[in-house]
Amino acid sequence: QVQLVESGGGVVQPGRSLRLSCSASGFTFSSYGMHWVRQAPGKGLEWVAVISYDGNDKYYADSVKGRFIISRDNSKNTLYLQVNSLRAADTAVYYCAKDWGCGSSSCHLLAFASDWGQGTLVTVSS
Amino acid sequence: DIQMTQSPSSLSASVGDRVTITCQASQDIRNYLSWYQQKPGKAPNLLIYDATNLETGVPSRFSGSGSGTDFTFTISSLQPEDIATYFCQQYDNLPRTFGQGTKLEIK
Numbered sequence: 544q545v546q547l548v549e550s551g552g553g554v555v556q557p558g559r560s561l562r563l564s565c566s567a568s569g570f571t572f573s574s575y576g577m578h579w580v581r582q583a584p585g586k587g588l589e590w591v592a593v594i595s596y597d598g599n600d601k602y603y604a605d606s607v608k609g610r611f612i613i614s615r616d617n618s619k620n621t622l623y624l625q626v627n628s629l630r631a632a633d634t635a636v637y638y639c640a641k642d643w644g645c646g647s648s649s650c651h652l653l654a655f656a657s658d659w660g661q662g663t664l665v666t667v668s669s
Numbered sequence: 670d671i672q673m674t675q676s677p678s679s680l681s682a683s684v685g686d687r688v689t690i691t692c693q694a695s696q697d698i699r700n701y702l703s704w705y706q707q708k709p710g711k712a713p714n715l716l717i718y719d720a721t722n723l724e725t726g727v728p729s730r731f732s733g734s735g736s737g738t739d740f741t742f743t744i745s746s747l748q749p750e751d752i753a754t755y756f757c758q759q760y761d762n763l764p765r766t767f768g769q770g771t772k773l774e775i776k
Contacts, residue, residue, distance in 0.1 A: 587767060588705075588707075589767065590758070590765040590767065602764065605670065638713075643715070651718070654760035655703040657715050659713055661711075
Protein backbone atom coordinates (compact mmCIF):
# COMPACT_ATOMS: atom_id res chain seq x y z
CA GLN A 544 0.00 0.00 0.00
CA VAL A 545 1.08 3.57 -0.62
CA GLN A 546 2.88 5.14 2.29
CA LEU A 547 4.02 8.76 2.45
CA VAL A 548 5.83 10.06 5.50
CA GLU A 549 6.65 13.75 5.82
CA SER A 550 9.34 15.17 8.07
CA GLY A 551 11.29 18.35 8.62
CA GLY A 552 8.63 20.59 10.11
CA GLY A 553 9.10 22.62 13.24
CA VAL A 554 9.10 26.10 14.71
CA VAL A 555 11.09 28.61 12.70
CA GLN A 556 11.55 32.37 12.84
CA PRO A 557 10.22 34.62 10.10
CA GLY A 558 12.66 34.95 7.21
CA ARG A 559 14.33 31.62 7.90
CA SER A 560 14.28 28.42 5.85
CA LEU A 561 13.39 24.77 6.22
CA ARG A 562 13.57 21.70 4.03
CA LEU A 563 10.62 19.37 4.20
CA SER A 564 11.01 15.76 3.11
CA CYS A 565 8.53 13.08 2.11
CA SER A 566 9.63 9.46 2.07
CA ALA A 567 7.57 7.31 -0.28
CA SER A 568 7.00 3.57 -0.40
CA GLY A 569 4.50 1.04 -1.70
CA PHE A 570 4.52 2.27 -5.29
CA THR A 571 6.97 3.04 -8.09
CA PHE A 572 7.90 6.54 -6.96
CA SER A 573 9.81 7.39 -10.13
CA SER A 574 6.66 6.89 -12.22
CA TYR A 575 4.42 9.45 -10.51
CA GLY A 576 4.17 13.16 -10.13
CA MET A 577 4.00 14.45 -6.58
CA HIS A 578 2.20 17.36 -4.91
CA TRP A 579 2.62 19.49 -1.81
CA VAL A 580 -0.59 20.82 -0.28
CA ARG A 581 -0.82 22.82 2.94
CA GLN A 582 -3.49 23.59 5.50
CA ALA A 583 -3.26 26.47 7.94
CA PRO A 584 -4.67 25.71 11.41
CA GLY A 585 -8.45 25.52 11.24
CA LYS A 586 -8.47 26.51 7.56
CA GLY A 587 -8.97 24.89 4.19
CA LEU A 588 -6.59 23.20 1.78
CA GLU A 589 -4.14 25.20 -0.32
CA TRP A 590 -2.31 23.59 -3.21
CA VAL A 591 1.38 24.57 -3.05
CA ALA A 592 3.35 22.86 -5.81
CA VAL A 593 3.63 19.84 -8.09
CA ILE A 594 6.56 18.09 -9.76
CA SER A 595 6.54 15.64 -12.66
CA TYR A 596 7.74 12.06 -12.35
CA ASP A 597 11.19 12.95 -13.68
CA GLY A 598 11.54 16.31 -11.98
CA ASN A 599 11.58 18.23 -15.25
CA ASP A 600 8.26 20.02 -14.78
CA LYS A 601 7.48 22.05 -11.68
CA TYR A 602 4.57 24.36 -10.94
CA TYR A 603 3.82 26.57 -7.95
CA ALA A 604 1.04 28.53 -6.32
CA ASP A 605 1.49 32.27 -6.70
CA SER A 606 1.74 32.65 -2.93
CA VAL A 607 4.97 30.62 -2.80
CA LYS A 608 6.51 31.21 -6.21
CA GLY A 609 10.09 32.43 -5.87
CA ARG A 610 10.32 31.33 -2.22
CA PHE A 611 9.62 27.58 -2.29
CA ILE A 612 11.37 24.94 -4.38
CA ILE A 613 9.99 21.48 -5.04
CA SER A 614 12.41 18.71 -5.95
CA ARG A 615 12.76 14.95 -5.84
CA ASP A 616 15.40 12.25 -5.64
CA ASN A 617 14.06 9.16 -7.36
CA SER A 618 17.05 7.10 -6.21
CA LYS A 619 15.95 7.74 -2.62
CA ASN A 620 12.16 7.68 -3.20
CA THR A 621 12.02 11.09 -1.58
CA LEU A 622 10.20 14.33 -2.34
CA TYR A 623 11.41 17.65 -0.98
CA LEU A 624 10.09 21.14 -0.43
CA GLN A 625 12.64 23.84 0.30
CA VAL A 626 10.77 26.65 2.02
CA ASN A 627 12.59 29.98 2.17
CA SER A 628 11.85 33.48 3.43
CA LEU A 629 9.16 32.07 5.70
CA ARG A 630 6.26 34.25 6.79
CA ALA A 631 3.64 33.86 9.50
CA ALA A 632 1.14 33.10 6.72
CA ASP A 633 3.16 29.99 5.83
CA THR A 634 2.24 28.39 9.17
CA ALA A 635 0.44 25.19 8.21
CA VAL A 636 0.47 21.43 8.07
CA TYR A 637 2.27 20.48 4.88
CA TYR A 638 1.07 17.32 3.14
CA CYS A 639 2.84 15.47 0.40
CA ALA A 640 0.58 13.60 -1.97
CA LYS A 641 0.94 11.18 -4.85
CA ASP A 642 -0.45 12.29 -8.18
CA TRP A 643 -3.37 10.19 -9.45
CA GLY A 644 -1.64 9.79 -12.78
CA CYS A 645 -3.41 7.31 -15.01
CA GLY A 646 -6.33 5.02 -14.44
CA SER A 647 -7.67 2.23 -16.61
CA SER A 648 -9.14 4.57 -19.18
CA SER A 649 -7.71 8.05 -18.66
CA CYS A 650 -4.69 10.02 -17.51
CA HIS A 651 -4.62 13.19 -15.48
CA LEU A 652 -1.02 14.12 -14.93
CA LEU A 653 -0.10 16.62 -12.23
CA ALA A 654 -3.79 17.18 -11.67
CA PHE A 655 -5.01 15.85 -8.33
CA ALA A 656 -3.81 13.59 -5.56
CA SER A 657 -4.83 10.02 -4.88
CA ASP A 658 -2.84 9.33 -1.69
CA TRP A 659 -1.68 11.65 1.08
CA GLY A 660 0.78 11.57 3.92
CA GLN A 661 -0.18 12.59 7.44
CA GLY A 662 1.55 15.94 7.17
CA THR A 663 4.27 17.87 8.96
CA LEU A 664 3.56 21.08 10.86
CA VAL A 665 5.52 24.22 10.10
CA THR A 666 5.08 27.07 12.56
CA VAL A 667 6.57 30.44 11.70
CA SER A 668 6.91 32.54 14.81
CA SER A 669 9.38 34.84 16.46
CA ASP B 670 -6.48 31.85 -10.84
CA ILE B 671 -9.76 29.94 -10.87
CA GLN B 672 -11.83 30.56 -7.76
CA MET B 673 -13.85 27.68 -6.35
CA THR B 674 -16.83 28.56 -4.19
CA GLN B 675 -18.50 25.88 -2.09
CA SER B 676 -21.84 26.11 -0.36
CA PRO B 677 -22.89 25.78 2.28
CA SER B 678 -19.85 26.34 4.51
CA SER B 679 -21.41 24.08 7.11
CA LEU B 680 -24.29 21.68 7.19
CA SER B 681 -26.13 19.73 9.85
CA ALA B 682 -28.09 16.65 8.86
CA SER B 683 -29.53 13.47 10.34
CA VAL B 684 -28.40 9.91 9.72
CA GLY B 685 -30.15 8.65 6.61
CA ASP B 686 -30.61 12.11 5.10
CA ARG B 687 -29.68 12.97 1.54
CA VAL B 688 -26.96 15.62 1.66
CA THR B 689 -25.94 17.92 -1.18
CA ILE B 690 -22.98 20.27 -1.46
CA THR B 691 -22.37 22.57 -4.38
CA CYS B 692 -19.14 23.89 -5.87
CA GLN B 693 -19.02 26.72 -8.39
CA ALA B 694 -15.99 27.59 -10.51
CA SER B 695 -15.21 31.15 -11.57
CA GLN B 696 -14.77 29.94 -15.15
CA ASP B 697 -15.46 26.84 -17.24
CA ILE B 698 -13.41 23.90 -15.95
CA ARG B 699 -15.13 21.28 -18.14
CA ASN B 700 -15.42 18.22 -15.88
CA TYR B 701 -11.99 18.58 -14.26
CA LEU B 702 -13.17 18.51 -10.68
CA SER B 703 -12.40 16.25 -7.73
CA TRP B 704 -13.96 15.90 -4.29
CA TYR B 705 -12.14 15.05 -1.08
CA GLN B 706 -13.26 14.06 2.39
CA GLN B 707 -11.19 15.11 5.39
CA LYS B 708 -11.94 13.75 8.84
CA PRO B 709 -10.71 15.67 11.89
CA GLY B 710 -6.97 15.32 12.40
CA LYS B 711 -6.56 13.23 9.25
CA ALA B 712 -5.29 13.76 5.73
CA PRO B 713 -7.78 14.26 2.91
CA ASN B 714 -9.15 11.23 1.07
CA LEU B 715 -10.03 11.28 -2.64
CA LEU B 716 -13.67 10.38 -3.28
CA ILE B 717 -14.53 11.54 -6.81
CA TYR B 718 -12.63 12.69 -9.90
CA ASP B 719 -13.70 13.96 -13.31
CA ALA B 720 -16.76 15.35 -11.53
CA THR B 721 -18.63 12.04 -11.56
CA ASN B 722 -16.20 9.12 -11.27
CA LEU B 723 -16.04 7.31 -7.94
CA GLU B 724 -12.51 6.48 -6.81
CA THR B 725 -11.88 2.78 -6.24
CA GLY B 726 -13.10 1.61 -2.85
CA VAL B 727 -15.36 4.59 -2.18
CA PRO B 728 -18.92 3.68 -1.08
CA SER B 729 -21.60 4.10 -3.70
CA ARG B 730 -23.66 6.42 -1.49
CA PHE B 731 -21.25 9.14 -2.62
CA SER B 732 -21.79 10.68 -6.05
CA GLY B 733 -20.95 13.76 -8.07
CA SER B 734 -22.45 15.60 -10.99
CA GLY B 735 -22.02 18.70 -13.09
CA SER B 736 -19.77 20.24 -15.70
CA GLY B 737 -18.66 23.67 -16.79
CA THR B 738 -18.96 25.90 -13.74
CA ASP B 739 -21.55 24.20 -11.51
CA PHE B 740 -21.00 20.96 -9.64
CA THR B 741 -22.80 18.94 -7.00
CA PHE B 742 -21.63 16.37 -4.47
CA THR B 743 -24.23 14.11 -2.91
CA ILE B 744 -24.38 11.60 -0.09
CA SER B 745 -27.53 9.58 -0.72
CA SER B 746 -27.97 8.35 2.85
CA LEU B 747 -25.81 9.99 5.49
CA GLN B 748 -23.89 7.64 7.78
CA PRO B 749 -22.25 8.57 11.10
CA GLU B 750 -18.80 7.91 9.62
CA ASP B 751 -19.42 10.57 6.96
CA ILE B 752 -18.87 13.36 9.47
CA ALA B 753 -16.04 15.32 7.91
CA THR B 754 -15.17 18.38 5.89
CA TYR B 755 -15.55 18.07 2.12
CA PHE B 756 -13.48 19.98 -0.43
CA CYS B 757 -13.74 20.36 -4.18
CA GLN B 758 -10.66 20.98 -6.33
CA GLN B 759 -10.32 22.04 -9.96
CA TYR B 760 -7.54 20.71 -12.16
CA ASP B 761 -8.36 22.35 -15.45
CA ASN B 762 -5.84 25.15 -14.89
CA LEU B 763 -2.71 25.82 -12.93
CA PRO B 764 -2.50 26.67 -10.13
CA ARG B 765 -4.80 23.96 -8.84
CA THR B 766 -7.34 25.47 -6.46
CA PHE B 767 -9.64 24.15 -3.75
CA GLY B 768 -12.99 25.24 -2.51
CA GLN B 769 -13.07 26.57 1.04
CA GLY B 770 -14.69 23.41 2.38
CA THR B 771 -18.05 22.29 3.74
CA LYS B 772 -18.15 21.00 7.30
CA LEU B 773 -20.76 18.30 7.73
CA GLU B 774 -22.16 17.54 11.16
CA ILE B 775 -24.75 15.15 12.52
CA LYS B 776 -27.96 16.73 13.77
